[in-house]
Amino acid sequence: MKNLKIKNRFTAELPADPNETNEIRQVSNALFSYVNPEKPSNPKLIHASEDVAELVGISKDEIQSEAFLNVFSGKDILPETRPYAMCYAGHQFGNWAGQLGDGRAINLTEIEHNNQFFTLQLKGAGKTPYSRTADGLAVLRSSIREYLCAEAMHYLGVPTTRSLSLMLSGDEVLRDILYNGNPAYEKGAIVCRVAPSFIRFGSFEMITSRNELKNLKQFAEYTIKHYFPEIKGEPKDQYIQFFKTVADTTREMILHWQRVGFVHGVMNTDNMSIHGITIDYGPYGWLENYDPNWTPNTTDSQNRRYRFGNQPQVAQWNLFQLANALYPLINEAKPLEDILESFMINFDNDYKTMFLSKLGLLTSTETDNELIADLESNLQMSETDMTIFFRNLSAVKKEDTVEKAFNKIKDAFYILDEISNNVLENWTNWFSSYLKRLDIENLSNEDRAVKMNAVNPKYVLRNYMAQLSIDAADQGDYSLVNELYILLQKPYEEQPEMEKWFAKRPDWARSKVGCSMLSCSS
Structure with a gap:
């Protein structure tokens, strides 16, 4: 990483924890503690983002180098840097939790590239003074989810941290996935996250709570x-x-x-x-x-x-x-x-x-609040896939009949038989209002569809999709991680070869761990 321009502003300008032992403790009058990542036994690169690498000044060739593997697995430390964990507090589920801090994150360094500053942070690289009762490590399933989601959000146009790399550590990590007393060993993994900084609301809460x-x-x-x-x-x-x-x-x-x-x-x-x-x-x-x-x-x-x-x-x-x-x-x-x-x-x-x-309406009228409220109500009367509904709505034309317009979105319903009687009447009334509303707009059907498809994604990282890639990766097959990564770089484009991912959640995913509800260890 010969082009990385190291800028240690955070550690140079802010108070450090004078205690440099990596012992779990309360840290006062300091905003960070120096701590080195735990050396992985046998790191292996699963995936890296060439876009993010370029963003921070790392070439494509360097991604495949041993130096990249060693630095972003935590095995080696970049010259002229001192990794650190940040001290912060927070309210968790509405309750004051006191000191929290980077319990499983270690900031490698800050860098400057093209007049932009970034912090490079490893998640899952070992214990810090803020780990409380945990080991500071991360498992493959949660690391895949974080790696893919941050990049998916970026390409959706949502402000987010970025993902540089995803690696196996070569070590096993003990986790109780649902906190139900059934811990098991899983593959350890490390993600390198990139952001302007990792300063949080809780960073300020910590200092004020201690009257510093x-x-x-x-x-x-x-x-x-x-x-x-x-x-x-x-x-x-x-x-x-x-x-x-x-x-x-x-x-x-x-x-x-x-x-x-x-x-x-x-x-x-x-x-x-x-x-x-x-x-x-x-x-x-x-x-x-x-x-x-x-x-x-x-x-x-x-x-x-x-x-x-x-x-x-x-x-x-x-x-x-x-x-x-x-x-x-x-x-x-x-x-x-x-x-x-x-x-x-x-x-x-x-x-x-x-x-x-999202509805393709650029002007505002007095009836819009009612139109929105009625739609949100209708969408909840029977299970209706949000992504598919709004994406398919762009196919509706001004000249469509109510029945024709309705037929263009009905693939979004999970149980089509439920769309009858009062439910069907409500949808009929809404589409009647929507079609009248479209007449007010000056846009052609084609121009409106383009604008709608630019804000209503066709592809999002549904939990079942992430879980499928996790299940394959557990068997050493990372092809699905790469396939989803490619898919999610163009979430607003049709991508006909990826059409299988434009689908409702399958029945098997309704109750499968990782697809419906997830724990904080996920």
């Missing part, structure tokens, strides 16, 4: 200087503007989640990035049938705090916790409250615009 106000000020100044250089003015105004920027980018991220049907599954404040990008892909999932109450997380199955329909409200709640953490720098609640109050107002307005774009 000098560190809080230093950290806020550091963050604004390096990641929000456009923010100028008096310090207090900068902190307010910083919070507003984080709120705005977080809102945009959640809008994208709702647009494509993505459910994060574990929106704790330690899993929220100050960059407004999706981080920490654990028990995530895409809506199969349109169900706002669905969460993929077994830990959340009772209260469903992180269900699909509640993600905007949770984001606002998490921003409230960030506001509390920044308050000592501002000492005035009103500007923070104004930003928080406007969050849902702005979100609702943006959501309407986004939803209309």
Whole structure:
């Protein structure tokens, strides 16, 4: 990696943990601890993203080198770098959890390429002072899910961390997949994640909770200087503007989640990035049938705090916790409250615009709220595949009869026999309103279809698809990982040769582990 331009800004400018032993402990007055990855016994490269490699300054040839294998498996450390784990806290499922930190993530270094800065981080590379009772390692199934999902989200146009590489460690890792007392050994794996930084809401919460106000000020100044250089003015105004920027980018991220049907599954404040990008892909999932109450997380199955329909409200709640953490720098609640109050107002307005774009409607009318609400209600009357419904809706033409328009989307229904009586009447009424609404638009059928297909993906990483690639990889076959990686690079294109993946969830996947509900170890 001869072209990697090392920039150790985080470790050079912020307070380090003076204790350099890798012992699990409480860490105070520090934002990170130096720690080296655990050396894998027999690393093997499964897959690497050439796009991400180019993004950070690594050539295609270098991907196949022994140096690449050794560095991004944690076996070797890059010259002039010192790996570290970050200290942060967080609210988990609405409850204060205190110190959390990088329990199974180790930051290798920061680099600069083409005037952009990136942090390279290994997930699953061993224990850190923040691992609590865990080993800091990761297994193949969760690593495949994270590797593929981050890249899938990027190509969907959703702000996200990126994936550089996926490797086997050569070691076995003990895991209880459903936390039900049945641990088993699984293949260990390591993913290299790439982001501008891995600073979280919880990074600020940690400092404020310990009343380390000098560190809080230093950290806020550091963050604004390096990641929000456009923010100028008096310090207090900068902190307010910083919070507003984080709120705005977080809102945009959640809008994208709702647009494509993505459910994060574990929106704790330690899993929220100050960059407004999706981080920490654990028990995530895409809506199969349109169900706002669905969460993929077994830990959340009772209260469903992180269900699909509640993600905007949770984001606002998490921003409230960030506001509390920044308050000592501002000492005035009103500007923070104004930003928080406007969050849902702005979100609702943006959501309407986004939803209309999914319907191919560019203008706004007084009846649009009713049209959207009726559709969301209809989609829940019988199991209706979200991805297939919206994708096929683009085939509807202004001149279609209600029956013809309805027939173009009926493949989205899981149980066609249920679409009768009142359910069918509701759909008939909705399509009648929709067809009338299309008449108001100036777009041709063809132009509208192009615009709809640019926001309604044809292919998403359904859990059953990820699980199929995991099952094959467990047997040493990584061809499906590569096939899905290629598929998900063009989620809005037809890809006729990949048509088999444009399908509803198969019946066998309804209750299979990894396809319906997942644990945080997933």
